[in-house]
Amino acid sequence: MPQLGFGVFQILDQEQAKQAVSDAIQVGYRLFDTAAVYMNEAAVGKAIRESGIDRSEFFVTSKLWVDHFSYEKAKQGIDVSLNRLGLDYIDLYLLHQPYGDIAGAWRAFEEAQQAGKIRSIGVSNFYPDQLKNLELMAKVKPAANQIEVSPWFQQADDVAFNKQEGIVTEAWAPFAEGKHDIFNNEVIAKIGQEYGKSNGQVILRWLLRRGIVTIPKSVHRERIAENFDVFNFQLDDEDMQAMNSLNKNESQFFDHRDPAAIESIFGTSLKALRK
Numbered sequence: 001m002p003q004l005g006f007g008v009f010q011i012l013d014q015e016q017a018k019q020a021v022s023d024a025i026q027v028g029y030r031l032f033d034t035a036a037v038y039m040n041e042a043a044v045g046k047a048i049r050e051s052g053i054d055r056s057e058f059f060v061t062s063k064l065w066v067d068h069f070s071y072e073k074a075k076q077g078i079d080v081s082l083n084r085l086g087l088d089y090i091d092l093y094l095l096h097q098p099y100g101d102i103a104g105a106w107r108a109f110e111e112a113q114q115a116g117k118i119r120s121i122g123v124s125n126f127y128p129d130q131l132k133n134l135e136l137m138a139k140v141k142p143a144a145n146q147i148e149v150s151p152w153f154q155q156a157d158d159v160a161f162n163k164q165e166g167i168v169t170e171a172w173a174p175f176a177e178g179k180h181d182i183f184n185n186e187v188i189a190k191i192g193q194e195y196g197k198s199n200g201q202v203i204l205r206w207l208l209r210r211g212i213v214t215i216p217k218s219v220h221r222e223r224i225a226e227n228f229d230v231f232n233f234q235l236d237d238e239d240m241q242a243m244n245s246l247n248k249n250e251s252q253f254f255d256h257r258d259p260a261a262i263e264s265i266f267g268t269s270l271k272a273l274r275k
């Protein structure tokens with residue numbers, strides 16, 4: 001699995017999604033991260049298929065949404081993702097959220113892996129206790145856990161837990177979607193000046209040095225290229241400490257354990273599954 005990939009959340013225009021992925025392929029990205037709920041799996045698949053590059057060079061991740069979290073629905077959802085992508089297999093398929101009938105959906109994942117439809121199966125937004133629960137009840141351990149990690153929410157404990165369990169940590173929203181003026185933060189900019197690098201590049205390097213896979217998103221070709229140009233410098237220990245000091249230690253989006261957030265964001269989908 002490449003350590004640096006490209007995410008396509010919130011690129012709803014299909015042409016724009018396809019163009020962004022095509023630009024990223026030209027720049028050199030080979031890991032692409034989409035999801036059923038992003039509504040752009042088809043555009044991602046099309047850009048990959050039309051690239052002229054062998055399928056085996058790509059690492060394609062997608063995710064099942066909670067409205068398909070049952071054994072039967074997950075089986076359907078996997079096939080829908082494969083059809084939309086227009087690919088014979090998905091490299092990594094994730095349970096997008098830690099709610100609902102995890103056990104049923106996971107059983108469908110394990111079977112799809114056996115059938116060769118998915119190479120690796122994993123999860124997203126799982127806390128250590130939820131991950132341990134799944135590990136104990138499953139036949140196949142999750143290969144990866146995709147969680148929010150940025151300079152504002154560094155998640156050292158969860159990253160360490162994933163590592164201890166032999167599970168890859170993937171950072172979503174590495175730039176916290178620009179919150180708190182992250183691209184102009186002075187601490188990060190000072191580090192960048194030492195190496196002639198931008199704030200975005202310093203953040204990605206910080207994640208890479210922590211052993212975390214990450215998937216920044218952009219629809220601008222020059223930023224797509226900038227975000228990939230991070231393999232020609234290293235952060236030293238002092239830089240890492242300065243980055244670590246930026247931690248606000250709270251999600252920049254919503255707390256995945258807040259019952260009110262779970263009800264308002266996922267309640268309708270989960271209740272509909274019982275009908």
Ligand code: NAP
Nearest residue numbers: 007008009033124172173174175176177200216217218219
């Ligand atoms: P992000 O990558 O942290 O930030 C994207 C934002 O930063 C966009 O507004 C982009 O603007 C801007 N940007 C990117 N590179 C830049 C640069 N070099 N300079 C200045 N601005 C720059 O946010 P994200 O898209 O939410 O997260 C990344 C990926 O993680 C997603 O696309 C998705 O694949 C995944 N994700 C997963 C979950 C989950 O629950 N599993 C949740 C959220 C995201 P432009 O596009 O205008 O350039």
